[in-house]
Amino acid sequence: MTTASTPQFHKLRVAHIEPQTAFGMAVSLDVPPELRAAYRFVAGQFVTLRFALNGQDVRRAYSICQSTPDFERSGLLRVGIKRVIGGLVSNHVNDTVRVGHVMDVMTPDGRFHTPLETGNSNHYLGIAGGSGITPVLSLVATTLALEPNSRFTLLYGNRSTNQTMFAEELQNIKDSHMARFSLINVMSDEDQGTDILNGLLDRAKISDLLSRLVDVDTINDVFVCGPGPMMDGAEAALLDAGVDPAHVHIERFGSFTPAAVLPDVTDDTPAASLTFVIDGKQRHTRVAYATDDQQTNDTVLEAGLRTGVVLPFSCKAGNCCTCRARVLSGEVRMIKNFALNAQEVADGFVLTCQCVPVSNHITISFDER
Incomplete structure (x- = not known):
């Protein structure tokens, strides 16, 4: 490991x-x-x-x-x-x-990527909506620069041209890589002269685009980022089209909404014993057992932060994977998980911002990420 x-x-x-x-x-x-x-x-x-x-x-x-x-x-x-x-x-x-x-x-983090190799001759597909273009732009520009035999198709949904982030930069990339970069803009509030390029980038629209404008059978990896409904629709459309789910990468984003009532963990609070390891050192504290109200649950991350130790975290919403750690002993339950794949979970990795205790004693390592 x-x-x-x-x-x-x-x-x-x-x-x-x-x-x-x-x-x-x-x-x-x-x-x-x-x-x-x-x-x-x-x-x-x-x-x-x-x-x-x-x-x-x-x-x-x-x-x-x-x-x-x-x-x-x-x-x-x-x-x-x-x-x-x-x-x-x-x-x-x-x-x-x-x-x-x-x-x-x-420092940078995240798993929204696939290995790039100079000798690859791959076809990548990006599906982005609004500000979801930001990581996809990095993928497009890097892939075209590092894999000279690969190509990239991008379905990019926005309301109108004047609300399209990086529109000029994407057009410049297209002009520089005419044979390897296909840019398909879809506008919901601006008529582009053809029905296939008008409307919301939802499941039906993406299915139509995949069947008419994208050679799905040649796709090696797909990257999806944008509003939640668009990503759900894209995932469903890709599965409908026969794309292997193992090669569909989805970057969900969102921020944590603080709970109205945070647990007050005292000596009398029903709680598990928590040992966490970071930078080779062990710390000990207690984490309250889960309640019926998920919004007031204590979590492994919050319990660790209460000790005053600096722990890695970002979104606190189960999206970004910054708080990832490995369970060394004991059992926890994740409330949400939008970042770890099934193999990582099987290997004991968890999102500590979403972990509530199941067993009485838990040991978690932030050094194994």
């Missing part, structure tokens, strides 16, 4: 800000030479930004939206941040962050 390094935060300076429609922007962060190795990423990964807002430690994961060769050349790490209605962090960044500001940025 391999042991991966625990993600760490470093302070990075904002070097450049590029508006992406009226609703978002791309932020480029200057990574100093001594940290380049730590921030070297795989296309499709994300970084977590940390802010102190309203007296709280608030974190959000944002996908890297550039090719890996671009990062190696420039030393700049670029993320895309679109405003979310009521979004605490997305609006804070768009309203206040400027060139020269310094931000806390966690």
Whole structure:
């Protein structure tokens, strides 16, 4: 079993800000030479930004939206941040962050990728909606740069051209790789002159596109990212079309909604004994047993954080895998899991932000990720 390094935060300076429609922007962060190795990423990964807002430690994961060769050349790490209605962090960044500001940025993480090899002659399919383009853009640009014999087809859904993030950049990629990159834009609020390119990118539309515009039998891997209903529809359409689910990669994103009532774990609280290992050291605490109300459940991650130890986490929603750890003994139950595959679960890996205790004694290692 391999042991991966625990993600760490470093302070990075904002070097450049590029508006992406009226609703978002791309932020480029200057990574100093001594940290380049730590921030070297795989296309499709994300970084977590940390802010102190309203007296709280608030974190959000944002996908890297550039090719890996671009990062190696420039030393700049670029993320895309679109405003979310009521979004605490997305609006804070768009309203206040400027060139020269310094931000806390966690080293890259994420599993939304597949191994790339120079000798591959593969056909990849991306299905993206709105800001879900950010990790897919990285995959497109990196694949075309590193696999000269591979091609990429992208189905990209938006409301209109003026709300399409990275529209010009994607067109430039298409112009540079006419024979290897097929860009299919679908607009819900803008007439494109043909029915197949009009409407929502839902299950029916994706099925129509797959049957008429995509040679599904040649697809090696599929990458899906966007709003929840679009991703559910894409997954169903791909299965309908006979695509092997093992080669369908879905990047779900979302943020944690704090519980209205957090458990008060006292000596009298029914709780399990929890030992967790991080950086080779053992810590001991207690984690309350699950209640019928999932919104007030204690979790392994929250129990660990109460001890004051710095533990890796980002979304707290079961999406991003940053809090991944391995159960060494005892038994836990995951409330949600949108990140680990069946083999990882069988190997004992869990998302600690979603884990509630089952057995009386539990040992979990954050050093085995």
